[in-house]
Amino acid sequence: MTGWKFRARQLARNPLSLAGIIIIFIFAIIAIFAPLIAPTPEGHGNPYLIPRDGYSATPQLPSEEHIFGTTEGQYDIFYGVIWGTRSAFHVGLVVIGIIVVVGIILGSLAGYFGGVIDEVIMRITDIFLAFPALILAMAIVTVIGPSLKSVMIALVVVSWPSYARLIRGDILQVREEDYIEASRGLGASSARVIIRHALPNAIYPTLIMASLDIGAVVLSAAALSFLGLGAPEGYADWGQLTSFARNWIVGPSADPLRYWFAVTIPGLFILFFVLGWNLLGDAFRDILDPRLARR
Amino acid sequence: MGLRAYIVRRLLLLIPVLFGVTVFIFGITMFFSPIERASLYVRSARQMSNLPLIIETYGLDRPFWEQYGTWINQVFHGNLGWSAVVQMPVWDALWSFLPATLELAIFATPIIILAGIFLGSQAAAHKDRAVDHVTRVAAIGGWSLPTFWLGLVLLMIFYGYFRGLLPPERLSHPMNMLVNSADFVRYTHINTIDAILNLNGPVLLDALRHLILPVITLSVVDVAFIMRLMRSSMLESLGKGYVLTARAKGLAERVVVNKHARRNALIPVITVSGYVFAGLANGVVITETIFAFKGIGWWAAQAATRLDIAGVLGFALFNAFLFVLVNLVVDILYTRVDPRVRLGGVVQ
Numbered sequence: 001m002t003g004w005k006f007r008a009r010q011l012a013r014n015p016l017s018l019a020g021i022i023i024i025f026i027f028a029i030i031a032i033f034a035p036l037i038a039p040t041p042e043g044h045g046n047p048y049l050i051p052r053d054g055y056s057a058t059p060q061l062p063s064e065e066h067i068f069g070t071t072e073g074q075y076d077i078f079y080g081v082i083w084g085t086r087s088a089f090h091v092g093l094v095v096i097g098i099i100v101v102v103g104i105i106l107g108s109l110a111g112y113f114g115g116v117i118d119e120v121i122m123r124i125t126d127i128f129l130a131f132p133a134l135i136l137a138m139a140i141v142t143v144i145g146p147s148l149k150s151v152m153i154a155l156v157v158v159s160w161p162s163y164a165r166l167i168r169g170d171i172l173q174v175r176e177e178d179y180i181e182a183s184r185g186l187g188a189s190s191a192r193v194i195i196r197h198a199l200p201n202a203i204y205p206t207l208i209m210a211s212l213d214i215g216a217v218v219l220s221a222a223a224l225s226f227l228g229l230g231a232p233e234g235y236a237d238w239g240q241l242t243s244f245a246r247n248w249i250v251g252p253s254a255d256p257l258r259y260w261f262a263v264t265i266p267g268l269f270i271l272f273f274v275l276g277w278n279l280l281g282d283a284f285r286d287i288l289d290p291r292l293a294r295r
Numbered sequence: 296m297g298l299r300a301y302i303v304r305r306l307l308l309l310i311p312v313l314f315g316v317t318v319f320i321f322g323i324t325m326f327f328s329p330i331e332r333a334s335l336y337v338r339s340a341r342q343m344s345n346l347p348l349i350i351e352t353y354g355l356d357r358p359f360w361e362q363y364g365t366w367i368n369q370v371f372h373g374n375l376g377w378s379a380v381v382q383m384p385v386w387d388a389l390w391s392f393l394p395a396t397l398e399l400a401i402f403a404t405p406i407i408i409l410a411g412i413f414l415g416s417q418a419a420a421h422k423d424r425a426v427d428h429v430t431r432v433a434a435i436g437g438w439s440l441p442t443f444w445l446g447l448v449l450l451m452i453f454y455g456y457f458r459g460l461l462p463p464e465r466l467s468h469p470m471n472m473l474v475n476s477a478d479f480v481r482y483t484h485i486n487t488i489d490a491i492l493n494l495n496g497p498v499l500l501d502a503l504r505h506l507i508l509p510v511i512t513l514s515v516v517d518v519a520f521i522m523r524l525m526r527s528s529m530l531e532s533l534g535k536g537y538v539l540t541a542r543a544k545g546l547a548e549r550v551v552v553n554k555h556a557r558r559n560a561l562i563p564v565i566t567v568s569g570y571v572f573a574g575l576a577n578g579v580v581i582t583e584t585i586f587a588f589k590g591i592g593w594w595a596a597q598a599a600t601r602l603d604i605a606g607v608l609g610f611a612l613f614n615a616f617l618f619v620l621v622n623l624v625v626d627i628l629y630t631r632v633d634p635r636v637r638l639g640g641v642v643q
Contacts, residue, residue, distance in 0.1 A: 016432070127315035130615045134577035135595070139611040142599045143323050219441060223581055226443045228600040242444050246585075249447050250455035263451050267444030274439040282435055 010287055020279030027273055031085045038082040048083055048236050050075040059248055059262045071244040071262040081269045083236035088273055091221045092214035095155045100210050102160045107167030108194050125161035133158045134220060141229045148231040151224050155217055163210055170202035205288045215277025222270050241266035305623055316615045320608050321363050329355040335376045335605040376605030380597045385609035388594055394484035395465055396579050396590030402510045407517040415525025420552050430522060437519030442578060446512040446585035453508060461508050463586040470501040509586045517574045525564055532560040562633050569622040576614050
């Protein structure tokens with residue numbers, strides 16, 4: 001059995017990682033079929049803006065018309081969480097995609113060439129890593145102006161250094177291997193050696209772990225949105241939907257849990273989305289670390 | 296290399312990092328025009344008419360490095376600008392909001408360390424049994440929890456459903472009056488410590504009642520993190536020769552786990568204290584905002600949503616300095632705990 005098939009089988013056999021795969025699969029289905037699950041009303045412009053049922057502040061209880069109820073400002077929660085799944089994938093995939101590309105370029109330059117290039121790139125990563133990530137992201141978003149795009153830019157800026165470092169370490173490990181020497185001896189250019197020989201042998205584990213960080217990225221983005229630094233008001237976004245409920249955590253004295261749906265439902269979507277990726281990530285970590293796998 | 300030489304070397308290495316950090320923070324403000332940057336120092340509407348004067352004073356229309364020089368000089372003199380949301384200088388805001396945050400950290404840190412280490416080593420000692428599976432799922436769950444949502448749900452239950460059992464903010468109204476009265480000496484501005492020093496039971500109880508939910512919210516993620524790390528570190532330690540020796544010479548399993556395996560397994564946990572600090576720093580912004588617990592995190596979040604740039608950047612700078620220092624202390628501590636680490640930084 002080849003290594004990859006073996007690993008795939010290991011994943012499917014472990015109940016936790018299997019649960020992770022199923023959760024992510026369900027979210028993918030929701031994102032793809034959002035227009036069918038929560039159809040945009042006729043004549044409503046941008047489908048990512050949640051349709052409103054009036055302008056009253058008080059949330060409406062779940063009903064036939066609004067199966068998860070409405071939150072503050074009469075935004076339909078069901079519509080918001082379904083289309084919010086698309087926003088989550090969008091933010092996660094774009095941010096991770098850019099980080100991986102930046103990380104690979106800078107990390108392999110630093111690892112392969114060493115010397116001054118390595119020193120400069122590593123000292124720059126030191127500067128970024130000197131900040132607690134969310135705080136730096138918050139500062140960046142504040143300065144360039146709150147929006148979903150700013151959140152994505154900020155998350156890229158605060159996250160690329162760790163990936164660049166990981167990939168640099170991977171490259172350093174293979175740099176002295178015979179096949180790299182051989183390729184160099186045959187007159188291959190540095191770019192060719194890096195792209196054709198060093199990277200393919202060095203970075204797959206890092207790439208897999210990076211792709212599973214989508215959950216962490218979405219969680220940070222949701223936190224920034226919750227603080228009011230993300231998408232514009234009314235955009236389908238889980239973090240923002242949660243923040244709408246902040247004034248409604250305590251219901252009227254006869255029924256203190258009256259608005260539970262507005263408080264809990266958007267957060268549950270965030271929780272399960274992140275959980276799915278983390279379950280998968282945890283299983284992969286065990287598989288990729290042979291020292292732990294054997295025990 | 297001796298310990299002193301090592302510390303000196305590490306301190307010298309900090310200089311370029313801190314220099315880079317300040318250049319970066321100042322560089323961000325270059326997104327703005329000189330007029331907008333001048334307004335970061337403006338304290339009142341009346342001063343807005345003096346913008347040209349402020350630009351002149353701080354040299355805001357000069358070349359980058361010259362401006363940076365003026366700015367860093369101001370920073371060394373404690374002038375980080377004016378925080379509009381709280382109507383005070385950024386430096387004063389930091390010091391006046393810090394005690395509340397310290398109070399959270401004083402309670403959260405021991406919980407994170409003790410709970411994380413205990414649960415993690417229990418999981419490892421019972422690998423693949425029920426305890427292990429439960430803690431594993433709990434750790435991944437805790438790691439995936441949106442803390443802002445956890446805070447809201449906790450408030451909904453313990454403030455809403457249980458009728459104000461565990462309320463938000465730092466103190467209830469009457470206690471707040473009492474604390475600010477002349478009879479109550481504010482030694483540290485940390486409510487619980489001041490209450491103990493003033494021998495005031497009701498204030499202590501009230502402060503603790505307000506601390507329970509924020510401390511839980513703040514700790515969950517870090518407990519999950521330490522727990523997972525402790526588990527794998529402990530598993531590795533349990534497979535080592537010295538554990539086999541300890542078992543072979545007939546020591547009780549409890550002694551083997553607690554003394555021989557756990558002590559060695561603690562070393563990797565110490566090295567991540569820096570991450571734990573970062574987790575706390577990120578966490579206080581969210582936690583304090585939800586619970587209206589007026590510490591530096593609350594202030595920073597207020598500043599961010601109301602575009603109080605000076606406040607946000609001052610807060611970021613403060614955290615970066617603290618984070619760098621924490622990492623330094625962790626590294627020094629590490630060389631003490633693990634004698635195998637030579638001070639050159641190489642493990643033999």
